[in-house]
Amino acid sequence: MLPHAPSLNWDLGRTGGTVMLRMPLHPVAIELLREVGPMAVTSANKSGQPPAATAQEAVEQFGDLVSIYLDGGPSKDLVPSTIVDLTGDEPLVLREGAVSIAAVREALGTEVRSAR
Template sequence: MSTVYDCADQQARAAGLTAAAAAVRSGQLVVIPTDTVYGIGCDAFSTGGVRALLRAKQRGPDMPVGVLVGSWSTIDGLVLGVPDQARALVEAFWPGDVSIVLHHAPSLAWDLGSTKGTVMLRMPLHPVALELLREVGPMAVSSANTSGQPPAATAEEARSQLGDSVGVYLDGGPSGEAVPSTIVDLTGDEPVVLREGAVTVDAISEVLGTDVTAN
């Protein structure tokens, strides 16, 4: 059985964050509000958790799962190196709507899908998500919907699709317009926008001081 916690109520929010943290640490799935859409997540280092996440979404490892972090400094321990362009994007847009693809540290024992040695990182601008991330560390997170269905903009929409495959639902109210994050790939010789979302290609280009192409 899953439990929904209304994070507008302070007591329920505290109880929900405690329950969510316990679920994440035990390899279970949780649904959390973010600044874009609701996300389904687990401990980024839990292979079983990531596999359960993919099963819940009814999709395979060919579409790897991104990682949410609770602070700027967290990324230093997750990637092979943080280039100046990544630092610039972090300083300009985090917490916020830009996801950055970098080469992950080869020593990390995680399996996020067919990543080809890369990881997509983002720090969300939502107090509930940030509080949980700062408690449990990096989480593998994808949009809270089954494959082919619209991303959930509310906890109830997420629950109607994911049901009891998720142990804890943190209800942070409607997420607003369901605009995804902008994904910037910094693993090649030149930065590439893989998906233009809430932040425009022009805004990315301005921060990086170069014309960025969109894939």
């Protein structure tokens, strides 16, 4: 999570002035990003709901709230994303998921706290 730049003119809904950046590992998603550049997308689930493992499950949760669904086949790995808050003085891991706290610490080159 980072403060969003004032020049970001995308309608991201109620973000509290922050954005989250996500890098997918799925080859279809990576190829799409290569073609179109950064995109504003939602998580694969509504808050408090289990992650959608298929495009149909995502449709069942979001329906017409999402304009386009990218169906790259069923998800084999439902490990959640790691969420790191970079809005304060020190990085804070809000949720440890696919990327460990140790890996975040190594990538940032600084101490990282956990919210837990």
